[in-house]
Amino acid sequence: MTAHRQVYLDNNATTMCAPEVVSAMEPYWNGRYGNPSSMHSFGGDVRREVDQARGEIAALLGAQPSEIVFTSGGSESDNLAIRGTVEALGGQKRHIITTRVEHPAVRGLCHHLQKQGYRLTELPVDSEGTLDLDLLAQAITPDTAIVSIMWANNETGVVFPMEEIARICKSRRVVLHTDAVQAAGKIPIDVSRLPVDLLSISGHKLHGPKGIGALYVRKGTKLVPLIIGGHQEGGKRAGTENVTGIVGLGQACSLARKYLTEEFGYVRGLRDRLQQGIVSGCEGVRINGKNRLPNTLNVSFEYVEGEAILLLLDELGISASSGSACASGSLEPSHVMRAMGVPFTAAHGSIRFSLSRYNTGEEIDYVVQHLPKIIDRLREISPFVGGREWHGTPLPGHSH
Amino acid sequence: MWDYTKKVKEHFLNPRNVGYIPEPDGLGEVGSLACGDALRLMFKLDQQGRIEDAKFQTFGCGSAIASSSALTEIIKGMTLEEAEKVTNQQIAEYLGGLPEQKMHCSVMGREALEAAIENYRTGQTGAKKLEGRVTCICFGVTEKDIERAIQENHLTTVEEVTNYTKAGGGCGGCHGEIEEIISRVTGQPPTAEPIKEKPKKRLTNIQKIQMITETIEREVRPALRKDGGDIELIDVDGDTVIVALRGNCAQCRVANFTLRDVVQAKLREFVHEDLVVVEEQA
Numbered sequence: 001m002t003a004h005r006q007v008y009l010d011n012n013a014t015t016m017c018a019p020e021v022v023s024a025m026e027p028y029w030n031g032r033y034g035n036p037s038s039m040h041s042f043g044g045d046v047r048r049e050v051d052q053a054r055g056e057i058a059a060l061l062g063a064q065p066s067e068i069v070f071t072s073g074g075s076e077s078d079n080l081a082i083r084g085t086v087e088a089l090g091g092q093k094r095h096i097i098t099t100r101v102e103h104p105a106v107r108g109l110c111h112h113l114q115k116q117g118y119r120l121t122e123l124p125v126d127s128e129g130t131l132d133l134d135l136l137a138q139a140i141t142p143d144t145a146i147v148s149i150m151w152a153n154n155e156t157g158v159v160f161p162m163e164e165i166a167r168i169c170k171s172r173r174v175v176l177h178t179d180a181v182q183a184a185g186k187i188p189i190d191v192s193r194l195p196v197d198l199l200s201i202s203g204h205k206l207h208g209p210k211g212i213g214a215l216y217v218r219k220g221t222k223l224v225p226l227i228i229g230g231h232q233e234g235g236k237r238a239g240t241e242n243v244t245g246i247v248g249l250g251q252a253c254s255l256a257r258k259y260l261t262e263e264f265g266y267v268r269g270l271r272d273r274l275q276q277g278i279v280s281g282c283e284g285v286r287i288n289g290k291n292r293l294p295n296t297l298n299v300s301f302e303y304v305e306g307e308a309i310l311l312l313l314d315e316l317g318i319s320a321s322s323g324s325a326c327a328s329g330s331l332e333p334s335h336v337m338r339a340m341g342v343p344f345t346a347a348h349g350s351i352r353f354s355l356s357r358y359n360t361g362e363e364i365d366y367v368v369q370h371l372p373k374i375i376d377r378l379r380e381i382s383p384f385v386g387g388r389e390w391h392g393t394p395l396p397g398h399s400h
Numbered sequence: 401m402w403d404y405t406k407k408v409k410e411h412f413l414n415p416r417n418v419g420y421i422p423e424p425d426g427l428g429e430v431g432s433l434a435c436g437d438a439l440r441l442m443f444k445l446d447q448q449g450r451i452e453d454a455k456f457q458t459f460g461c462g463s464a465i466a467s468s469s470a471l472t473e474i475i476k477g478m479t480l481e482e483a484e485k486v487t488n489q490q491i492a493e494y495l496g497g498l499p500e501q502k503m504h505c506s507v508m509g510r511e512a513l514e515a516a517i518e519n520y521r522t523g524q525t526g527a528k529k530l531e532g533r534v535t536c537i538c539f540g541v542t543e544k545d546i547e548r549a550i551q552e553n554h555l556t557t558v559e560e561v562t563n564y565t566k567a568g569g570g571c572g573g574c575h576g577e578i579e580e581i582i583s584r585v586t587g588q589p590p591t592a593e594p595i596k597e598k599p600k601k602r603l604t605n606i607q608k609i610q611m612i613t614e615t616i617e618r619e620v621r622p623a624l625r626k627d628g629g630d631i632e633l634i635d636v637d638g639d640t641v642i643v644a645l646r647g648n649c650a651q652c653r654v655a656n657f658t659l660r661d662v663v664q665a666k667l668r669e670f671v672h673e674d675l676v677v678v679e680e681q682a
Contacts, residue, residue, distance in 0.1 A: 100618075114670075119611075122618055305436065307402075307461035311412060314401075324436065324461070331436065331539070331562070331569030341622070344434040381418050381465060383440040383457035384433060388420070391527030392429045392438055 005317045007363045011205075012154050012182060012296060012354035013321055017248070018207040024251040025209065028244040036241050037232070046243055053250025060253040061199065062190035063216050069236045070246055073213035074181040074202030075105035076226070078148075080215050080237065081177040081198040082109055084223035085146045086118065093145035095119045099131060100339035101155075106148050106179055107335070119143070127341050128290035129158035133168060140172045147176050151183035151199075155323055155336040155352055156289030157296025159187065163194060170195040175221065181205050181213075185256035186263050186293050197221045203245065207356070208252030212245030259357055267355050268294035270364050274353060275299070277368030282375050286346050288337070295355040298323070300346035303385050304378040309351055312374040318367055323350040345384075404462060405496035411466035416473055419455040427526040428516030430508055435539055435566070437464045437505070441471065441512040445520075451475050451483060456512075463495075463502040470494040471509040480517055486510060487552055488564070503564045507549060535577050537662060538570025543581060550585045558582070573665025603672060609636050611671045616643075619666040631663065634680045641667060644680040 008016070034043035036050050051065065058065045071077045086096070098110050100122045114120040121139045125131055131149070140147070147169050152159045162178060169176040177198035180189060185206035191199060199216040203209050215236075217223055223236055230238030275297050279285055284302035292298075301309065306324025313320055323334035324347075332338065333347035342350065353367075379385045404412075424442035431438030437460030446452035454472040458465050470491050475483045488506035492498045498506060511528050519526035533543045549555060549564045558578045562568040568578050582588075603611070616633055624631055630646040643663065664677040 121614070124618075124622065303433070303459065305460050305464075308412070308465060311409075311462045315413065331566050333436070339622075344436075348433070348436045381415065381457060382459045383429070383438055384459055386420070386457075390429060390432075390438070390440075391525045392432045 005366075007316075007318045007359075007366060009353040009355060009359065009363075009367070010319045010321050011356040012157070012352065014204045014210065015207045015356055016358060017204075017209055018252060018255055020255060021208055021248045021251045025244045025248040028247055033243075036243065050241055050243060050246050053246045053253075056250040056254045056257075057201070057214050060184065060189070060257050061201070061216055062192040062194075064219065066234070067191075067217055067219055069215045069217055069233045070241060070249075071213045071215055071237060072211055072242070074103070074179065074200050074205070075213075077181075077200030077202070077213045077215040078103070078105040078177075078179055079109055080223070080226050081200060081217075082106065082113070082146060082148055083226060084236075085175050085177070085198070085221075086113065087224040088222040089145050093143050095121070095141060095143040095145060097121045097123065097136065097139050097144055097147045097149075099123045099125065099149055099160075101125055101129065101153055101158075101336045102148070102150055103154055103179055103181065106150070110148070118145075123149075125158075125339050129153060129156050129288070129336075129340050130290060131160055131165075133161070133164055136165065137168050137172075140169070140174055144172075144174045147174055149176070149178055151178045151180040151189070152187070152293050153289070153336060154182050155334060156298045156340075157182070157292035157354070158289040159183065159291055159293060162196065166195045182293060182296075185253070185260070186267075186295055188260060191216060191218070198223075203249040203252060206252050206256050209245050209248040212242055212249045214249065262357055264294055267357055267359070270359055270361060271295055271297055271353075271355050273361065274355070274364045274367060277364070278371060281368060281372040286342070288340065288342060288350060297353045297355075299351055299353070300342060301349040301351070301375050302345050303382050304349045304375060306349050306351055308378050309349065309374060312377070313351075313367075313371070316366075316370055318370075321352045321354075323352065324348045402462070402499050402502070404466075404499070407494075407496040408463055408466045408498065411469040411495065412462040415456075415458075415465055415469040417453075417455050417469065417476075418457065420457065421453065421455050424455075424516075426516035426520035428512040428514065428519060428528070429526050430511045430515060430528045431460070433459065437461065437508060439464070439468050439508050439512045441468070441509075441516045443475070443516060443520075445480075449479055451478050451480075460505070460508075461502070463498050463505045464508065466495055467491050467498070467505040467509045468512075471513060475513065480520065483513060484517060486513060488549075489553065500560070500563045503553070504566045507564055511545075535581070536565075536567035536570065536574045539566040541565050541567035546578060546581050547585050550582060556582065556586060556588070571662065571665055571669075573662070573669065605636070608671065612636060612641060612667060612675075615667055615670040616663070619670065620663050623662065639672070639674045639676055641675055641677045642680050643677060 032046055034046040036047040054065045054068050057068050096110055096118050110120050123135050149165055151162050175197045178196050179200045181202045184201040197218045201214050203212040225236050227238045286300040288298040306322030310322050323337045337347040421442040425445045426443045428441045440457045442455050443451045444453040454476055456468040456472055458468040488510040491506040491509045515526050515528045530542055531544055535543045545565055546567050555561050558568055558575050561578050568575050632644045634642040634644055667675045
């Protein structure tokens with residue numbers, strides 16, 4: 001790395017652990033290390049801290065503390081919700097509904113269950129990343145075991161209309177799970193007013209530690225545990241509690257609640273400033289997704305490739321991510337870009353900037369100042385800029 | 401983050417010989433926007449028939465740009481007979497190695513060089529020709545391309561073939577065929593885990609038709625629509641699925657590829673491995 005500074009704009013991948021979170025966790029490594037299940041007060045005191053943290057998570061979500069199950073993170077929460085539900089139905093219902101743009105934790109699991117014989121409906125999105133809710137209503141059958149639809153998309157930040165989704169599922173009496181890993185802490189969530197049954201969150205996406213997450217399980221929802229062999233978490237998740245992580249997650253949720261309006265105002269302001277700066281500074285730009293989280297900007301630069309952009313940004317100390325094929329190690333652009341039908345001219349050049357409350361206006365200006373030069377530089381190398389005819393490889397699969 | 405060598409990074413950050421030669425003696429173009437990388441290579445010969453100047457334009461990732469830069473440096477000063485012998489390995493070695501999953505960048509360089517030499521000799525467009533059977537429809541990779549990559553780089557698994565040629569990196573429908581090519585070329589069965597035989601499902605006709613309809617709706621139609629085409633399910637007769645292609649696909653010269661490699665592969669993946677797709681006879 002040649003850069004002297006670090007501008008971190010990849011907060012949908014992971015976030016900095018807030019300093020308040022780090023200090024809250026500190027005493028639990030070698031001071032207050034008791035087991036919450038122990039009979040002695042050394043452990044019992046820790047039990048109270050775990051319960052307090054549970055209360056903080058419940059407060060952020062509008063839930064009851066007893067409805068919160070701690071897990072190892074977002075992926076485990078998603079797995080527990082979906083597998084736990086279909087297993088609780090004992091194979092009586094064998095249809096799962098999800099979307100084409102889910103996080104791999106949900107998508108991969110649903111494909112796995114499909115291979116085991118479950119019928120899977122993956123709802124499409126349009127070019128702006130939005131769902132057609134009529135298709136959801138049509139897809140639900142008496143055989144539908146669960147609907148799993150993310151609250152907000154990690155790549156584009158597109159927010160799905162959870163209120164209407166919940167209303168449809170409720171009226172058809174089908175269990176609804178939502179992966180709210182990207183939404184929690186960025187937009188208000190209140191399950192006391194919204195009939196979702198299961199909701200996943202992750203610590204490290206909201207300035208908490210990695211390796212801790214939670215699943216909200218509405219009272220009365222039947223769930224078979226993934227990890228068996230202990231009474232912890234009301235029998236829904238065995239294993240001695242990750243106390244340090246739980247305390248950290250509790251503190252992170254408490255901060256998230258406090259800063260929620262700030263995320264809406266301050267972070268959105270920075271994001272919009274970045275977006276305007278890029279749109280006015282570069283040609284051939286396409287903003288991917290409509291109705292987005294306040295912190296996310298997914299933008300495609302035509303005729304340049306995303307990984308090359310990331311590498312040049314990295315030289316300047318700017319961290320972002322890309323839905324391009326090359327950056328991910330696969331050969332096709334991300335499933336989200338493909339599901340949205342982003343044209344190939346733009347899909348390979350998509351860059352995601354995701355902000356947090358720790359970013360500053362000065363950092364945004366730094367990016368806006370340098371990005372156009374990077375794009376120009378790569379377009380100068382590109383054979384598709386300059387108006388010369390391209391012969392290249394004929395592509396039978398793409399029928400041109 | 402990719403583990404690029406210093407030399408790859410250096411050639412990416414300061415690529416040599418970027419540009420356009422207005423009247424080149426040889427011009428080669430491989431790849432496309434859809435594939436995610438593309439390279440235009442041009443050269444000029446001096447009076448002794450040596451490559452006096454070489455320039456490139458590349459759309460692609462860091463290692464694609466670095467490989468193009470390395471290629472131009474390697475071939476400058478060579479006769480065409482010498483340049484012809486340049487392998488993708490040489491390009492990768494020049495850069496101190498490439499990550500395995502990025503070896504296709506070096507193969508793209510070698511292919512562009514061949515296309516440019518061919519263009520000099522025959523005057524043809526300089527586009528890489530698809531000769532013989534196309535194995536990977538997603539990335540337009542022929543059986544010959546795959547055979548050659550296996551021989552030159554001693555590849556033994558499908559994953560390696562994908563890393564070097566991109567073949568098999570899309571829908572995955574050609575993995576079986578790639579395994580066969582590996583066995584044929586190396587005389588050995590592929591060393592990768594054998595693809596597990598999926599237990600054959602027994603489907604009722606109603607289940608089968610429902611699953612076919614859903615798979616077409618979900619996996620096939622969106623891709624065809626992107627290209628202005630469409631597909632209609634006409635009938636299902638035992639394991640034979642009869643479809644009609646509409647719109648652009650109906651006139652497409654490669655409609656057979658679309659049918660065999662896309663539609664049939666998807667239906668075999670998601671419905672049943674014995675299905676055969678045929679087009680409705682007008």
